[in-house]
Amino acid sequence: MIRLLIIGRPGSQWADRLHQLHLSELEIDHERLPSAGIRRFEESPADLIIIADDQGGERVEILAGALRNRPLGQLVPLMLVCPLPDAERLQAATDTLDLVGWLPPETSPQALLTRIEAALDVSLSAQPSPSTPHAEPSFAPEAPDASAPPEPSAPPSRVFRSGDLTLEPLDPGPTHQVDRQSIFPTRDFSYPDAPVDAELIRRKLKAVRHEDYFAILEVRRGAETQPIREAFHRLYARFDPRNIDFQTAHAFEEALAEIRDALEDAWAVLGDPALREPYLRYTLRP
Incomplete structure (x- = not known):
């Protein structure tokens, strides 16, 4: 059995x-x-790792480098499925990260399978699809006579009798639903005095598309895990559509989803010291 691990947002696809x-x-x-x-990967090493990303960029190479820094990561074949850079950078990254392949996102599943087989020097056979069993003829029961009067059905008895003892069920009365929020109140990280409006959503969307992860989470470069965690939870709750005016949330539904996805990406990298340090070195400004 060949174990394949796919990392990235398009991984499930x-x-x-x-x-x-x-x-x-x-x-x-x-x-x-x-x-x-x-x-x-550290809990259950795979035979081959694929990093999939529809946008590509430096975060893909940072993740690949973090995997290569693991002792087991130096032994496992690594493949990227993301937009191809220019030829010079492609060759340099392939040599530095020891990649077995870098394929564009529009690659067909069959072409990807061919590269997997070549990287592992195996031949993966297709499993025959299960045949449809022969359907036995079914015989429908005769429909009851519509002209015949329906037989009266007796209500189920709820009285228990045993000798001279008779027990009748008690009426429990109306049921009451417990408000979970009253028992487990959620922590509010939002800004009650700074509502999220259309202009703020546009500015944040521009930032997540052009800024680095530290700027996306609005923390200083080199911040530690705790302030990064707090910033992530605060911003993630602030741009939650449920905490925003309904009309604004509906009009900017896709933008809010992109912002929260970018916040998750930033937290996934900066919240892990093993990924934060190489990211900080990679994006070090002169």
Whole structure:
């Protein structure tokens, strides 16, 4: 059995595409966030790792470098499925990270499978699809006569009798639903005095598209795990559509989803010291 680990947001989509090939000798795991993927790899090493990202960029190479820094990560074949850089950078990254392949996101599942087989020097056979069993003829029961009067049905008895003892059920009365929020109140990280409006959403969306992870979480460069965690929870709750005016949240639904995805990415990297340190070195400003 060949174990494949796919790390990245499109990981579940690639896993579904490969599952559709009905491969009997391929076991596929996938994790959405980088830190979760590294933990999965350390708990259960895979035969090959694929980092999938529809946008690419430096975060993919940082994650690949973090995997290579693990003792087991130096032994496992590594493949990237993300937009291709220029030829010079492609060759340099392939040599530095010892990649067995760098494929664009539009690669077909069959082409990806071919590269996996070449990297592992194996041949993965397709599992025959189960044949449809022969359907036995079914015989419908005769419909009851509509003209016949229906037989009266006696209500179920709720009285228990045993000798001279008779027990009748008590009426429990109306049931009351317990308010979970009154018992387990959630911590509010939002800004009650600074509501999220359309202009703030536009500014934050521009920031998550062009700034680094420290700026996305609004923390200083080199911040430790605790302030990074607090900043993530505060911003993640602040840009939660449930905490925003309904019309604004509805109009900027996709933008809010992109902002919260970027916050998750930033927390996944900066919240893990093993990823934060190489990211800080990689993005060190002169």
